[in-house]
Amino acid sequence: MQQLIFFIRKYKYFLYFLLLQIIAFSLTINNHSFHKSKFVSSANYITGGINNKTSSISEYLNLKSENTILVEENKQLKNKVEKLLFSIKNPVTSPLKDTLNPLLQFEYVNGKTIANEYSKTYNYLTINRGKNHGIKPEMAVVNSKGIIGITDYSSNKYSRVQSILNKNSKINAKFKNSDHFGTLTWNAKDYNIVQLEDIPRQAVYKTGDTIITGGKSTIFPEGILIGTILENLESASALNVINIKLFNDMSNIGPIYTIKNFDKEEIENLETNFNE
Amino acid sequence: MNKLFNNILLFFFLFLLQVLILNNIQLFDYVNPYLYIVFIFVYPYDKSKFSLLSFSFLLGLFIDFFSNSGGIHASASLFIAFIRLYVFKIVFQKTEADFDFFSLNEEPFGKIFNYTVILTIIHHFILFSLINFSFHNFPNVITDTLFSSVFTLLLYFLGSFIFSRKQS
Secondary structure (H helix, E strand, O other): OHHHHHHHHHOHHHHHHHHHHHHHHHHHHHHOOOOOOOOOOOOOHHHHHHHHHHHHHHHHHOHHHHHHHHHHHHHHHHHHHHHHHHHHHOOOOOOOOOOOOOOOOEEEEEEEEEEEOOOOOEEEEEEOOOHHHOOOOOOEEEEOOEEEEEEEEEOOOOEEEEEEEEOOOOEEEEEOOOOOEEEEEOOOOOOOEEEEEOOOOOOOOOOOOEEEEOOOOOOOOOOOEEEEEEEEOOOOOOOOOEEEEEOOOOOOOOEEEEEEEOOHHHHHHHHHHHHO | OHHHHHHHHHHHHHHHHHHHHHHHOOEOOOEOOOHHHHHHHHOOOOOOHHHHHHHHHHHHHHHHHHHOOOOHHHHHHHHHHHHHHHHHHHHHOOOHHHHHHOOHHHOOHHHHHHHHHHHHHHHHHHHHHHHHOOOOOHHHHHHHHHHHHHHHHHHHHHHHHHHHHHHO
């Protein structure tokens, strides 16, 4: 016993260092597993509040470029409205839907990013929407130019978003002109370029083709823009991997939309019951 | 008492500087200065070793909160706080008895340079290895360490030059 006390006394400096280092390491390791990193995150009350203040300053400086983006988006939306009005005026006989109960599948919640990172291997964003606005983990985050990420943890007012520039990120994506689909990942090299993996070999594609989300997952609706094919990485090997240039500039993200999927639980229930 | 207050002020100054300004600097897209480790260089040498460990751990942890990085800054800054004593003994050729009268400003520039370069490179190397968290992109870790170290040290020497001139 005396030996033990003597040992602790002699090495107390090193033991204290070891204790703190173990805490730091366990926090680091926890941070790398999805849905566990709740303690050290930029979505809590203090960090969210400070980030919110600073982003409201930088937001003011970016007003001009934000305006042009909004005008661009307005233009697209107006075009869509015109198309819909046209189809209402000129009805085509189509299979009747249940018009009394037109259930929406998706709802968009607007918000803005208050912190953004893109130069690490595991990148996260923070947005100023949380549980109070109906945000839950595993909801899609997009902006007018395309895909951004998936929410992974929300506090009352803020949420943390796992960016597509995160090595843990895996998203179902497909070609716009065919229905062959693959998995969207990131190799942590360039923040403008992501990778599409596991593409069927019979898929035909060329440089410049558009890639969109596949709608096979319950998170992203089908048809959200991702990017264009840059070049073929390893066409000869079994891993069919292509480089994709994102439409979004991930270093410059302001307003975003979070997408709620009302049918998510239903689809997931169906799939789990079916598997059993 | 006044000294303790100064240290706490320095702690929060470096913390806010790092989180609000320096974390947003991405020179050439990837190079980022981590100036907060200056706290560990200038923390008084006559104070208890335990308080230095605790303070550097907390400083790292606070910065982790803002960059969603688990405990990597805490881990790296804790490590250089731990080895500070040993590097100090080797570089300045002094023992613990000299701590009471030691001041970083009165040492020759060459020794200060060696001392800060060693600690900065070790800190950045641990930091980028943990950020990467695999052996996959190892060359990237080395280049990131070198470039960011140069940037951090440049800022530190500029800052110390400006502030030490003011005092004399």
